[in-house]
Amino acid sequence: MAALPVNLDMDVLRTFVTGIDLGSFAKAATRLGRSPSAISLQLRKLEDQVGQPLLRRNGRGLALTEPGEMLLGYARRLLDLNDAAVSAVAGPALSGWVRLGLPQDFTETGLPAVLVRFAQAHPAVRVEAHVERDAVLRAEVEAGRLDLALVWDAAPAAGEGTLVARLPMVWIGPWGNAGLAAQRPLPLALFGPRCLFRHAATEALDAAGIPWRIAFSSPGLTGLWAAVAAGLGVTLRTPHGLPPSLRPLDPDEAGLPPLTSLRLRLVRGTSGTDPAVERFAELLGETLADATRLTAPLP
Known part of the structure; x- marks a missing residue:
């Protein structure tokens, strides 16, 4: 009798990908609301399922093994497909427009990943991106011509937007x-x-x-x-x-x-309660927080 295929656990795959993206499985435990011991059990389960070690010691941290690097690519694709399927089936599909403003720093290193994931899950929503300087972006948000904008702040006003990351100059x-x-x-x-x-x-x-x-x-x-x-x-x-x-x-x-350091903030326009805008803002914030790895601690 042929051996039954192994079914990888989506929760375990999400833990694996999140830990790698954040550069720390302790951070992954906080992000996913699990204890460090539960995260360790999940990783051992994943290694048992694939029959290969996925992580190795690298100084004080962990690095991917060759099988781990191979699995990471498949895991990302499986999670994207899973999330797209859930979004398509659960509840009404999102539609409309998202008008986004951002500085040039993120047009190649943050935006493409967000656009791919968002388009797969919400194909009926159109995204319009504007690349400008901070002063222009703030004015466009205030005038109602942008729904969301990423802006740099050296000394941000209290409560302005959502703090995404803090990066050193x-x-x-x-x-x-x-x-x-x-x-x-x-x-x-x-x-x-x-x-x-x-x-x-x-x-x-x-x-x-x-x-x-x-x-x-x-x-x-x-x-x-x-x-x-x-x-x-x-x-x-x-x-x-x-x-x-x-x-x-x-x-x-x-x-x-x-x-000194700069803060990266996501500010919203008057349409901030629109479901499509809110979902895009959530995905953008998560992706950029992971990409920048929060190189200085947030207050």
Whole structure:
């Protein structure tokens, strides 16, 4: 008699994927409302089901084995299909529009994953994305032309939107050009005036008594990355979505002033109670919180 096929448990797969995405199974336990011991039992069950070790020790943490890496891809697809099936069958289908505004930092590293998952679960909802600076996005939300907007805040007003993540600002330079940050005046590659990152860079340099000059100005992040990679100047952003040709600079080694952190917030317009908008906001917040890994603790 042929052996019966093994049926993988969706709850166990969700624990596995969540732990990997968060970089910690302790965080996964908090996210999923389970105890650490229950999480450990689930992972052992999954390894027993597939007959392979999925995790290995890597210093103080855990890393995926080769079978674990293979299973992770299948697990994501199974969970997406499961969630899409549940959304399609349970209750009325969502429809309408979601008008989203976001900074350039997340157009390639956060938005695509959200759009794929949302479209699979809610194909009748149309999503319209606008990429702008923070000041423009806030004005569009207040005017009712955007339902949701991701905005950076150096000193956010109390209660403004939902806190998604907090990321450090870092000086960024190219690999293989250690002398660039030592030049005086310091060459800078930045966005134009009224940019939060430009203001933070020049204010920090002025406070430290370091002379600077604008060597390159660009309205787009792609142009900015290209200029820094070419050695035209250093820039200031968060490390999220940093291209492989660039690296964060150690302020002490580079002779540059230390920097503070920025908060990423999701603000809502007047249509924030619309079911499609609410579901998209929930999915966007979860995805970006996982992607950024909350590199500094939230208050």
